[in-house]
Amino acid sequence: MEQKDKISEELIARFLRNEVSEQERAAVIAYLQNSAPDDAVAQTIFEQSWEHDDSRAGSLSPLAYERLQSRMTMPARNSGIPFPIVYRVAASFLLLAACIYGVTTYWQHVLNIIDPVQYVTRETYPGQRLEFNLPDGSHIVLNAGSKLTYPDKFRNGKRDIMLQGEAFFNVVRDEEKPFIVHTGHVRTQVLGTSFNIHAYPDEHTMRVSVLTGKVAVSLYKDSADTAPQQQQLLTVNEQVYFDRVTGAFEKEYVSAAPNMAWTEGRLILRNASFQEIALTLERWYNVKIDLHAAEGKGCRFTANFRENTTLRDVLEMLHITNHIAYSMEGNMVKLYEGKCNN
Numbered sequence: 001m002e003q004k005d006k007i008s009e010e011l012i013a014r015f016l017r018n019e020v021s022e023q024e025r026a027a028v029i030a031y032l033q034n035s036a037p038d039d040a041v042a043q044t045i046f047e048q049s050w051e052h053d054d055s056r057a058g059s060l061s062p063l064a065y066e067r068l069q070s071r072m073t074m075p076a077r078n079s080g081i082p083f084p085i086v087y088r089v090a091a092s093f094l095l096l097a098a099c100i101y102g103v104t105t106y107w108q109h110v111l112n113i114i115d116p117v118q119y120v121t122r123e124t125y126p127g128q129r130l131e132f133n134l135p136d137g138s139h140i141v142l143n144a145g146s147k148l149t150y151p152d153k154f155r156n157g158k159r160d161i162m163l164q165g166e167a168f169f170n171v172v173r174d175e176e177k178p179f180i181v182h183t184g185h186v187r188t189q190v191l192g193t194s195f196n197i198h199a200y201p202d203e204h205t206m207r208v209s210v211l212t213g214k215v216a217v218s219l220y221k222d223s224a225d226t227a228p229q230q231q232q233l234l235t236v237n238e239q240v241y242f243d244r245v246t247g248a249f250e251k252e253y254v255s256a257a258p259n260m261a262w263t264e265g266r267l268i269l270r271n272a273s274f275q276e277i278a279l280t281l282e283r284w285y286n287v288k289i290d291l292h293a294a295e296g297k298g299c300r301f302t303a304n305f306r307e308n309t310t311l312r313d314v315l316e317m318l319h320i321t322n323h324i325a326y327s328m329e330g331n332m333v334k335l336y337e338g339k340c341n342n
Helices: 009-016 022-035 039-051 062-072 085-114 257-264 274-285 311-322
Strands: 119-123 130-133 139-142 147-151 159-170 179-183 186-190 194-199 205-212 215-219 230-234 238-243 249-253 266-273 288-292 300-306 325-329 332-336
Touching (some): 009 022, 119 139, 159 257, 179 194, 186 194, 194 257, 205 215, 205 257, 230 238, 230 249, 257 266, 266 274, 274 288, 274 311, 274 332, 300 311, 311 325, 311 332
Parallel strands (some): 159 179, 288 332
Antiparallel strands (some): 147 159, 159 194, 179 186, 186 215, 194 205, 205 238, 215 230, 238 249, 266 300
């Protein structure tokens, strides 16, 4: 096999990033010399990848660099056998692609120096709700007791953000920059859609519900992994339910709108456990709730309240409909699980 057939685009890209061994470097240089690519392409590679980057300029000695440039501009040696034009064209396109890759990486590096990315954290306390836009125009509603961290500018071909808690996303479509929400071991990726993520760290379950568009939800063994263990593709009125304790990762059909009702100031509890009621009321009303659950009951509760409903009215309604007893003292509430209706 000839030398030119052994040079891959990946090797040339690493060569431009100065991430090759001495043997690989010699192979690439020999390839450039022997293939005699278009002089303009060669000049672009060297000027963009070395001359304007001191760290790369030092990868070759001045004498070697000068010799290599002079050889690149010399006509190909006449071996008596014409170099097939198809290989010349292929080599030129390959080098051009590598050059573009190197220049793009280089300018990203320069941008991160002259205009570094800063991370912004938006956080809500119990009893609060916050609406804002991300740098790309995507609209976020952040529920009580939640935190969202994101860069002040999206670069490198993707839009990565991190969520703890609950948020509703209305994402601006950008097919060249996937929108990825990181919630521990689960990543939710979209191009442009609206969906809700419920992922409070003090709850053992999390949910991703889709209102419009399509969403890919992936489960990873470790948050740093690149290959998911499981993945679910969701469309309108579909939801992924992940149980952090059992590891269950299941898709189900739901009416998605009630899961986003909190964005309009409505508190909806659907088949909620006693513990889920307590956590929801703590975040919604900024109180501390002490649970006194009846052992072995495991009751499930359903209720619907408006934002301006007082905590005492909510507790009284739960008492009437679900036989939950309560007592209040300042911002401390005691709940006693009663008789199940289900």
